Amino acid sequence: MGSEKYVLGIDGGTGGIRAGLFAVATGEPIAFADTPYDTSYPKPGHAEQSPSDWWDGLGASSRKVLRESGIDPRDVAGVCVDTTCCTVVALDADANALRPAILWMDMRASDQTKQVLATRDPALSVNGDGAGPVSAEWMIPKALWLAQCEPETFRDAAMICEYQDYVNVKLTGRYCGSANNVAVRWHFVDGRGPPTSLLKSLNIPELLEKWPKDIVGLGDVVGALTRDAATHLGLPAGVPVAQGGADAFVAMVGLGTIEPGQLALITGSSHLHLGVTDRRFHGRGIWGTYSCALVGGHDVVEGGQTSTGSVVNWFKTLCGGGDGFYDEVNAAAAEVPPGCEGLVVQEHLQGNRTPHTDPLSRGVVSGLTLRHGRAHVFRAILEGISFGTRLIFDAMEANGYKPSEVVVAGGATRSDLWLQIHADVANVPFKRTKCADAPALGAAILAAVGAGCYATVADAARAMVHMEGVVHPRPEVHAQYARAYAAYKATYPALRRVIHRQGSEAAFATSVDDADAATDETPVAKIAPSLLAADQGDLAGEVSRMIHDGADWLHVDIMDGHFVNNLTIGPPVVAHLRARARDAFLDCHLSCSNPGSLIDGLAAARASSVTFHIEAVGGGDGDGDATSEAAALAATIRARGMRAAVALKPSTPIETVFPLVDADAVDMVLCLTVEPGFGGQKFTASVCDKVRALRRRRPRLDIQVDGGLNEDTVVAAACAGANVVVAGSAVFGSDDPGRVIRGLRRAVVDARRTKPWLG
């Protein structure tokens, strides 16, 4: 055993585990060891990892770094792990994973983000002051997805938590949450308590029981390494484990950005801007502030650019660049004057995260002439990325936050030119630190605090983080960027609509609707082909064909031969469809006299939504009994993890369901535009009056129409305010169902823009 002490900082990143051993006194990195993961995710939009792979990787990296450093494990004073966030795991009571972890980048919960935003809960102030968007990356949409799409897993999970919490429970036996994670990705209110009203509105209050109740701050002690965990890591039992958090936020600690006014710029394929502040504010185009998200009780404001390093890398590939490309092109670009002689690049090659929050925005090169060469384009890319960063700083400043200095980590630190452009454009000093591994160093600093080697994180950061140099802004060059920056700022508003229209017709129709969803309260279009008109011998095949052709939902007609004069399928067939189409939204319409008897079966079959007829409950006349019975039935449906909807026949007055919708007892109203029972009937145009009355009363409600809908009749229904369109014969009878689905969607999208029902 030596006199010098060390700490182990472990970064659980997306691509693998990186363990770093650091000297406590100086922060000097001694050795690193990596265990990579397979990062090919075969299913588009889905990204999963196995928690047991994390655990194995954690042990392998720790043992390796200890072995290779030659350090006596007894000289390791503490351990801390940071992880990706929000990466969700569902565990049983013994911390065994019930399913693969859903990685932060997994987008399957996109539909749930709309449900979250629609609650208008005060906890959403961190999402652009409630204007949104809510990201599918965050905890609540992911947990809601589990509740709605895998209700058994949700029900059986004793713990639903982060990768971080899984690791800590395995290391110490203590189930607790990180104060950082809950503040930045769990919608904790003012960083203190869980968002109870939000979970209640989403019908998942039981999530509170599955989340950790015990929240531990960054650098505080979670517990001591258990004997098994110690053996796994190659350390003695009893070593203190300090609380970590989201990798980017722990990197802030490793960059020494923990005091108000400092901003950490984490660069890679994207840019993440994390500013420390002692003021609480919310505003459009920014995320946060997250209360008490870091250390010292300070808050954090967040901005982000989706494509930055990825654009630089794209340009290199485009030019066929090999080794030495960046040296060559950086040198040439340094000779090009600021502003690139009129050439301006908008870097939105994969959309814009902040401040526009437009996933459909795209890259633009403007002002191109024959005199511009490769070096101009390269420099214009660096300038465009720097303009994007300045625009984020401007949005923050509009809310009263101005960074006094920026500390940079990641790829951008390798280009002096890029850092100088960043500093000149933003007119702020940019600093780099000596240790490039900011997340691992940040975790090591937290471990040192947890081990009692320093009294505070600030003390530890002062001793363990070292600056390598400062790139100062040059005021005269900052002034030279004025014209180019003005051109950059003008590009997005001028070209937004044109760029949206450049996508394919289908992408245009869906995505414009989605993009507008952040600012428009009318719910987005959902097109639901009715399986009543599908090939009944191949229902599962028909479901995948429709999803491929652009369907949002599948409408499943369940008829009992009593409420209507037709007999179709029941819960067992729904269960088979679910087995074959795990993520499909199965919208089950019960034309049945006793709908309550089918709820358990449909829940077990993992239906997504259940619609019952108002005429089938109470006296069927919309009296007080019918309303309370319908409300109770809807509550039962929701309690089983499904959406609840009520349907009316064409002749039933719309006022019948007003008490239900006014009480938010249902998620959707289905206005039948034919007598229920059979497909292929003629659309009843007069039902549009009912739709219009309901839409005026409930601007945010999903309103469904069903029966006789095609590309012509849908216009009247959409103009009355319907946003969910069921169509059987029109879709399945066409030799190009995708075209019909796009046509139906376009009618809703167009009406949603002009809102004719208000006129």
Ligand SMILES: O=C(CO)[C@@H](O)[C@H](O)COP(=O)(O)O
């Ligand atoms: O289920 C019913 C009526 O109960 C049908 O309205 C179908 O759901 C839609 O069929 P098309 O009218 O589009 O053929």
